[in-house]
Amino acid sequence: MNSIVNIFKLNVKNIYGIFMAERDRNLVLIALGGNAFQSREDKGTPEDYWRNAFIAAKTVVRVVRDGYRVVITHGNGPQVGIISEWMENLKHKIPPQTLDIAGAMTQGWLGYLLAQSIQNTLVEEKLVDRVRGVVAIVNRVAVRKDDPAWSNPTKFIGSWYTDASEVEKLSKEKGWTFKKDPRGGWRRVVPSPNPYRNVEAEVVKTLLREGWIVVASGGGGIPVAEELGGRLVGVEAVIDKDLASEVLATELGAAHFVILTDVDGVYVNFGREDKRKLINITASELEEYYKQGHFPPGSMGPKVLAGIRFVRNGGLRAAIGHLHEGYEVIRGTKGTQIVPS
Numbered sequence: 001m002n003s004i005v006n007i008f009k010l011n012v013k014n015i016y017g018i019f020m021a022e023r024d025r026n027l028v029l030i031a032l033g034g035n036a037f038q039s040r041e042d043k044g045t046p047e048d049y050w051r052n053a054f055i056a057a058k059t060v061v062r063v064v065r066d067g068y069r070v071v072i073t074h075g076n077g078p079q080v081g082i083i084s085e086w087m088e089n090l091k092h093k094i095p096p097q098t099l100d101i102a103g104a105m106t107q108g109w110l111g112y113l114l115a116q117s118i119q120n121t122l123v124e125e126k127l128v129d130r131v132r133g134v135v136a137i138v139n140r141v142a143v144r145k146d147d148p149a150w151s152n153p154t155k156f157i158g159s160w161y162t163d164a165s166e167v168e169k170l171s172k173e174k175g176w177t178f179k180k181d182p183r184g185g186w187r188r189v190v191p192s193p194n195p196y197r198n199v200e201a202e203v204v205k206t207l208l209r210e211g212w213i214v215v216a217s218g219g220g221g222i223p224v225a226e227e228l229g230g231r232l233v234g235v236e237a238v239i240d241k242d243l244a245s246e247v248l249a250t251e252l253g254a255a256h257f258v259i260l261t262d263v264d265g266v267y268v269n270f271g272r273e274d275k276r277k278l279i280n281i282t283a284s285e286l287e288e289y290y291k292q293g294h295f296p297p298g299s300m301g302p303k304v305l306a307g308i309r310f311v312r313n314g315g316l317r318a319a320i321g322h323l324h325e326g327y328e329v330i331r332g333t334k335g336t337q338i339v340p341s
């Protein structure tokens with residue numbers, strides 16, 4: 001029970017900022033789901049990636065046209081899995097890299113796609129003069145070495161294995177942990193520790209002030225642990241991008257935090273006939289549904305948790321909705337809108 005209560009608590013580090021800082025009503029942080037780049041129907045070719053990046057870019061540019069300043073974050077579940085698989089398959093030829101490095105690679109990959117698509121859409125729509133430019137940053141996010149997530153890995157990455165003896169061999173050889181994926185087979189799971197600080201938050205603030213559109217905290221950010229004296233050390237984990245996006249949105253003092261995914265809102269009784277979409281809801285009401293178990297870990301759970309934390313930390317509004325209705329979700333007319341108290 002304790003752990004459930006604690007997860008809704010304010011981020012201690014932000015407490016002073018919360019009450020003192022005025023929220024910036026013109027600033028919106030938009031978090032894009034993994035499906036923004038590779039939908040279920042896509043093979044994942046470069047053409048697929050470009051097409052999907054342009055869909056996301058259209059929404060971003062409409063919001064810029066309305067006068068908002070924008071920070072974009074994105075997931076990397078499928079992509080970090082692909083890189084791990086490449087490394088695994090080529091390990092006899094090329095030494096595999098660690099998971100924090102793989103996360104950094106996905107920031108370059110997806111950051112490039114987004115920066116270029118947004119830039120070119122601004123050109124097409126004759127809006128380049130509205131902004132200084134678009135930039136994607138390599139971005140680290142701090143996690144704690146004593147996080148309980150280290151002993152309970154939950155994040156599925158990489159290939160599916162069906163042969164139990166191979167799974168056993170790999171766990172012995174590599175020290176990897178495997179869990180049964182609800183979709184079938186065994187899959188490697190990695191820890192997903194709670195993010196508490198975006199290392200480059202000040203850089204993002206400066207870039208925004210100077211008029212840049214910023215792509216940051218890709219894949220939840222590169223996970224680093226802070227050691228005594230301030231040294232940072234990369235750790236083998238994949239941070240949840242929704243929780244990391246909340247940390248950044250709060251640190252930036254954004255008024256609006258929007259999560260775009262492949263479902264048109266948050267439902268109670270999801271997957272059942274009596275499912276019901278939540279349209280306007282307070283954080284406290286949503287917390288009740290969370291405690292009742294309507295939102296599973298690894299999918300809707302962290303989105304809802306991130307939305308609750310954002311408004312509790314002083315944000316005006318969090319929203320969760322479909323990427324294809326992105327503009328309306330951002331303007332508050334579609335999706336699930338979460339408000340304080």
Ligand code: ADP
Nearest residue numbers: 033034035261263265266267270294298299300
């Ligand atoms: P993303 O890549 O955007 O982070 P996720 O797969 O992590 O997407 O989360 C979105 C998924 O959450 C949806 O596709 C939906 O199937 C699932 N989901 C689980 N529970 C719910 C719920 N209560 N309401 C809406 N969607 C839910």
Ligand code: MG
Nearest residue numbers: 033075298299
């Ligand atoms: Mg997700």
